[in-house]
Amino acid sequence: MALQPGTKAPNFTIDSHLGQVNLSELRGKNVVVGFHPASFTGG
Secondary structure: OOOOOOOOOOOOEEEEOOEEEEHHHHOOOOOOOOOOOOOOOOO
16 A cells, blocks of 8 residues: 555554554654565575
8 A cells, every 4th residue: 555645544443563563553753654565584
């Protein structure tokens, strides 16, 4: 899903190394989400 600059991201919950994170809990803060699909896969 691609968003245009300035568009608010839809709410979502994601698993992290610290547990689950819900985007709405971070409202009002700057947030950067990075995905590393090959991390720790041994390949």
